[in-house]
Amino acid sequence: MHMADALVSPAVGGVFWVVSAYLTAKSSAVLKKSDDTGKTALMGVLAAFVFASQMINFSIPGTGSSGHIGGGLLLSIFLGPERAFLSMVSILAVQAFFFADGGLLALGCNIFNMGFFPCFIAYPFIYIKLSERIDGTKGIFWGAVIASIAGLIMGAFFVVLQTAFSGITSLPLNMFMLLMLLIHFAIGAVEGFATAMAVIYVYSKMPGVLTESKTENRHKEMKRAVAVFALLALMTGGLFSFYASSSPDGLEWSIEGVAGTAEIEAPRSLPHSFSALIHERFAPLPDYAFKNKAASENMGTTVSGVVGSIITLAIALALGMFFRKRNGRQ
Amino acid sequence: MRLKDLYRTEIYDESRGPFFSPLVLLAVTFVYTVAVVSFDRYQTFRMLPLAAYPIFIGSFARVSGRDIFRKMLTVLPFVIFIGIWNPFFDTTRTEYLGIMISMGWISFFSLILKFLLIVPATLIMVAATGFDGLCRTAASLGLPDVLVTQFFLLQRYIRLLAEETHNIVRARVFRGGKITVANAGNICGPLLLRCLSRSERIHSALMCRGFGGQLYHKHRRENRISVHDLIFVLTWVLFFSMVRIFDMPVLIGDLIVGCVF
Amino acid sequence: MKVFEIENICYSYPDGTKALNDLSFSVYEGEILGIAGANGSGKSTLLMLMMGCLSPLHGKIIYEGEKLSKQKLMIMRRETGILFQDPDDQLFLPTVWEDVAFGPRNLGLTEEEVALRVNSALRDTGIEALANKAPWKLSGGEKTLAALAGLFAMRPKTLLLDEPTSGLDPKSRRELINIIGRTKNTAVIATHDLDMVMDVCQRVVIMKNGTIESDGKVPGVLTDREFMASCGLEIPLSLTSRFS
Numbered sequence: 001m002h003m004a005d006a007l008v009s010p011a012v013g014g015v016f017w018v019v020s021a022y023l024t025a026k027s028s029a030v031l032k033k034s035d036d037t038g039k040t041a042l043m044g045v046l047a048a049f050v051f052a053s054q055m056i057n058f059s060i061p062g063t064g065s066s067g068h069i070g071g072g073l074l075l076s077i078f079l080g081p082e083r084a085f086l087s088m089v090s091i092l093a094v095q096a097f098f099f100a101d102g103g104l105l106a107l108g109c110n111i112f113n114m115g116f117f118p119c120f121i122a123y124p125f126i127y128i129k130l131s132e133r134i135d136g137t138k139g140i141f142w143g144a145v146i147a148s149i150a151g152l153i154m155g156a157f158f159v160v161l162q163t164a165f166s167g168i169t170s171l172p173l174n175m176f177m178l179l180m181l182l183i184h185f186a187i188g189a190v191e192g193f194a195t196a197m198a199v200i201y202v203y204s205k206m207p208g209v210l211t212e213s214k215t216e217n218r219h220k221e222m223k224r225a226v227a228v229f230a231l232l233a234l235m236t237g238g239l240f241s242f243y244a245s246s247s248p249d250g251l252e253w254s255i256e257g258v259a260g261t262a263e264i265e266a267p268r269s270l271p272h273s274f275s276a277l278i279h280e281r282f283a284p285l286p287d288y289a290f291k292n293k294a295a296s297e298n299m300g301t302t303v304s305g306v307v308g309s310i311i312t313l314a315i316a317l318a319l320g321m322f323f324r325k326r327n328g329r330q
Numbered sequence: 331m332r333l334k335d336l337y338r339t340e341i342y343d344e345s346r347g348p349f350f351s352p353l354v355l356l357a358v359t360f361v362y363t364v365a366v367v368s369f370d371r372y373q374t375f376r377m378l379p380l381a382a383y384p385i386f387i388g389s390f391a392r393v394s395g396r397d398i399f400r401k402m403l404t405v406l407p408f409v410i411f412i413g414i415w416n417p418f419f420d421t422t423r424t425e426y427l428g429i430m431i432s433m434g435w436i437s438f439f440s441l442i443l444k445f446l447l448i449v450p451a452t453l454i455m456v457a458a459t460g461f462d463g464l465c466r467t468a469a470s471l472g473l474p475d476v477l478v479t480q481f482f483l484l485q486r487y488i489r490l491l492a493e494e495t496h497n498i499v500r501a502r503v504f505r506g507g508k509i510t511v512a513n514a515g516n517i518c519g520p521l522l523l524r525c526l527s528r529s530e531r532i533h534s535a536l537m538c539r540g541f542g543g544q545l546y547h548k549h550r551r552e553n554r555i556s557v558h559d560l561i562f563v564l565t566w567v568l569f570f571s572m573v574r575i576f577d578m579p580v581l582i583g584d585l586i587v588g589c590v591f
Numbered sequence: 592m593k594v595f596e597i598e599n600i601c602y603s604y605p606d607g608t609k610a611l612n613d614l615s616f617s618v619y620e621g622e623i624l625g626i627a628g629a630n631g632s633g634k635s636t637l638l639m640l641m642m643g644c645l646s647p648l649h650g651k652i653i654y655e656g657e658k659l660s661k662q663k664l665m666i667m668r669r670e671t672g673i674l675f676q677d678p679d680d681q682l683f684l685p686t687v688w689e690d691v692a693f694g695p696r697n698l699g700l701t702e703e704e705v706a707l708r709v710n711s712a713l714r715d716t717g718i719e720a721l722a723n724k725a726p727w728k729l730s731g732g733e734k735t736l737a738a739l740a741g742l743f744a745m746r747p748k749t750l751l752l753d754e755p756t757s758g759l760d761p762k763s764r765r766e767l768i769n770i771i772g773r774t775k776n777t778a779v780i781a782t783h784d785l786d787m788v789m790d791v792c793q794r795v796v797i798m799k800n801g802t803i804e805s806d807g808k809v810p811g812v813l814t815d816r817e818f819m820a821s822c823g824l825e826i827p828l829s830l831t832s833r834f835s
Contacts, residue, residue: 059508
């Protein structure tokens, strides 16, 4: 579910970086204003807990697969949305850097998919509502399961959206979406179940911990920011789904782009103009390799290409070793 | 995700100090990542010279290739899952390296190549700067105090909790217990309770020492960027743009092949 | 002068376990007080209450003549250093030096003053060589000393130590005892290491099941074999002659 760097284009990565950075800054500002350092240690330790608990893969009887505790929702339950969001930022950054789960450029996408939706949407609007309506552990159970599924589905929807806008896959959109949503429905159910079990265990031993975070008032400013982003996400998602259902061939435009035919035509669709924008902004020169027809790439250039690559990389290796030796001597 | 991964990749030794300023490595790696993904989905060999960057840093900092390779394998499936559909749906045929092949395979190959270029670069960067190097960078970049504190606490307690979890799981498995979703509550619950009480103790320890919302106080010397750093950044950015603009492999190859024949 | 006055406090955990039952005693300035008791006798709970981490169900805690209000609590915490049973709970930063510097920096001192305090704290605890090491690479004894250095750098009036010698090897234990013996601070040591109590404490409180069984000068009750056994303790090894 983590977006990898290889799956996002610079434009998509950049947009979500900005969005996530804004949400992070806003959350921090709200926390700073509230001036309550009482949960600082809890934030750090719980983030570490989520990490550690994800090392345990709970096997799911009868399926041969496994799942783990979902991070965003569990953190929200104990910390409230803003702190949970910031904890998710730290977790996702560590996952990207240490475990190659995600990446530097895709970090913004991942924070949005896995931080924003569970913490700011699924937790306050689903978990809290359900656990307030239904008393006791039953409320916690259904709240956690449904909120977890909803959070993951929303995240998965945006994974599809981001991949499609990056022009990576040729898979027809509605098929891709169906596949992703089904998979994440299942994952969400398992994660929600595991999260619910852990929370219920704590609730049965220390009921006070949970009510504490629930009564905490949320800041107006934050609510506004969340509302704006939720609306934006909804609109993007709506337009995107409309596009996906109206053109079942999905991302054919990019193939046309390579064949050189679409280049002359006026942009017909949203993603097309989007990808054109990417090319204008981020490609200093048009890509020649396939434009002059890939067929004309004869064996001569291929040999030169391979030889050239090998030489470049060999020089890099030699330079690295040379500088290391020199550095060691100093 | 495995426990030893947390220890192993980090070859950085805090008593020796980092090889490069973490800030500089982070910046160059970011530019590098953008350079790689900015290539078109049907580009393959043209981006290969970019590998010079991870190879240079890796050989300089002596990062173990085996660990990086193993970590890459664990995340590869998702990328393959996204990319493997291309050959089935993008069937326009074209000549490539002298053989007829569908464009879908080329874009799939391109995707995997991008993955192979980016992931090691990130992992090598972390290995060369260390976890706390990154935390310090986060602080020097002017990230909010809450987040900087969060990063430092996470880096401090992640190992501790990972080990605790490891022991709990091991104790269970050694006695023949099964780790299934049904007993998630019984495994994670007690651990979670322990975390809650630990965080209370940490909180009072923080309070005893006058904590006011700022765990890490950055000092001036950490923000300093030397001339070396500047040259390092400029050289790489120049190299990346060269690769991006010119068809480097063919240019160099032509030069060599032209001289030889 | 009394630093801490504990008056009739009771405490039970949220799950109903009774931890402390009508407990009263005082800590006087300049003394080193030992609190001895078996596992589960309520020593750690008592220290947590004194630090204001838990609040008592009944009774009150008076610090320097004033009841612990929110303001007084802040003052008390600044003047009191607590060493937890698990030193990992109080080492937060990537290197020992930075961790020790954490407290002084929070006081708003200049970098020179911070360096001065940190270096003297490291010298007092004898861990100058570990200054640049990461906390997770230290041994148990070294961690305890590093945590103690972090407290010393705050120049506290009072030290509360929770099982400082548990899990230490004999050499680290001896080093720690020497350091505690050298301090001029008021100190409260919760422990079942009675030989340490013999070495450094002037007064000892014996606890059993959340109540105080005895409060008096060292060695005093420590020599009473039957009484000690009834509290789940033994008389210190230094008072028994092994070969008789």
